[in-house]
Amino acid sequence: MTTSQNHGTSRHQAESGDNEHGRGSGDERAVRAELTRLRQSIDNIDAAVVHMLAERFKATQQVGHLKARHHLPPADPDREARQIARLRELAVSAHLDPAFAEKLLNFIIAEVIRHHETIAGTTEDEAGSAH
Amino acid sequence: MTTSQNHGTSRHQAESGDNEHGRGSGDERAVRAELTRLRQSIDNIDAAVVHMLAERFKATQQVGHLKARHHLPPADPDREARQIARLRELAVSAHLDPAFAEKLLNFIIAEVIRHHETIAGTTEDEAGSAH
Numbered sequence: 001m002t003t004s005q006n007h008g009t010s011r012h013q014a015e016s017g018d019n020e021h022g023r024g025s026g027d028e029r030a031v032r033a034e035l036t037r038l039r040q041s042i043d044n045i046d047a048a049v050v051h052m053l054a055e056r057f058k059a060t061q062q063v064g065h066l067k068a069r070h071h072l073p074p075a076d077p078d079r080e081a082r083q084i085a086r087l088r089e090l091a092v093s094a095h096l097d098p099a100f101a102e103k104l105l106n107f108i109i110a111e112v113i114r115h116h117e118t119i120a121g122t123t124e125d126e127a128g129s130a131h
Numbered sequence: 132m133t134t135s136q137n138h139g140t141s142r143h144q145a146e147s148g149d150n151e152h153g154r155g156s157g158d159e160r161a162v163r164a165e166l167t168r169l170r171q172s173i174d175n176i177d178a179a180v181v182h183m184l185a186e187r188f189k190a191t192q193q194v195g196h197l198k199a200r201h202h203l204p205p206a207d208p209d210r211e212a213r214q215i216a217r218l219r220e221l222a223v224s225a226h227l228d229p230a231f232a233e234k235l236l237n238f239i240i241a242e243v244i245r246h247h248e249t250i251a252g253t254t255e256d257e258a259g260s261a262h
Contacts, residue, residue, distance in 0.1 A: 031201050038190045038197070039210070045187045046214070047221055049180055050232055054225035056176045059169045066169070070162050079170070083177070090178055094185035100242055101181055107238055111231055 053108070060112045064119040074116035080109060184239070191243045195250040205247035211240060 067074060084102050091101035198205060215233050222232035 031197060034197055035194060038194050041190045042187055042194075043214070043217070045183050045190070046218055046236070049183050049187075050218060050221045050227060051225050052176050052180050052183065053232075053235070054222070054227040056173055056180075057227060059172045059176070063166065063169050063173075066162060066165055083174070086174070087177055087181060090181045091185070094182050096181060096185040096188060097242075101184075104184070104238070105177070107235070111228075 056108070057112070057115070061115060061119070064112075064116040067116060068120045068122075074120055075113050083109075187239070188243070188246070192246060192250070195243075195247040198247060199251045199253075205251055206244050214240075 064074070066072075084105055087101045087105050088098035091098040195205070197203075215236055218232045218236050219229035222229040
């Protein structure tokens with residue numbers, strides 16, 4: 001006689017919560033709690049990213065003013081190529097899709113260049129009256 | 132006889148490529164140094180953001196698996212609306228353009244939904260063979 005009768009299929013079904021998708025409210029509560037826990041982490045990370053990017057734009061605004069004051073072009077393709085290569089490497093080591101990291105940086109850089117062009121325009125006007 | 136011959140205009144022109152504004156090489160070095168300093172901060176922030184987003188995707192992957200396992204839809208418009216409203220507020224308090232923060236979140240969410248759909252597809256296949 002074997003002990004294969006102890007396999008307990010019905011108990012297994014009840015625990016996995018998959019008898020025709022009829023999840024008990026306890027299981028549903030557990031799923032909600034887990035979802036809330038994960039979403040709180042996501043919200044914390046988003047707040048951190050927003051604040052990091054605010055700091056990043058403070059630095060790029062300074063770069064923009066420096067470039068405008070010294071008549072350097074707003075965009076710098078060599079610098080951007082180096083940034084993209086570096087971020088792709090960092091993404092790989094952090095198990096993040098490097099293509100996504102590159103798209104994200106391009107998205108941020110586009111915003112930075114828009115800022116630089118605004119600054120360059122403003123400084124040009126100021127320079128015009130201050131010369 | 133003056134020492135103006137030592138001005139070395141041709142060397143200066145080669146370095147700065149800009150003798151109309153006649154900046155000394157010392158000024159140019161200072162500008163370069165300031166640009167490097169700011170760019171190092173930007174690179175540090177980018178590395179932090181990449182690692183924060185890697186952590187964010189770890190959390191959203193878990194959300195994706197949870198949703199797929201419990202047959203919840205990959206996208207959640209109510210949650211997204213709350214996230215966008217919250218991030219816009221955070222952006223304002225951090226002196227970041229709220230429109231930019233919203234565009235950025237939408238950009239990230241689009242990637243997350245793509246991941247969730249992939250997970251849902253994979254889990255469907257696994258479920259099909261494991262049932």
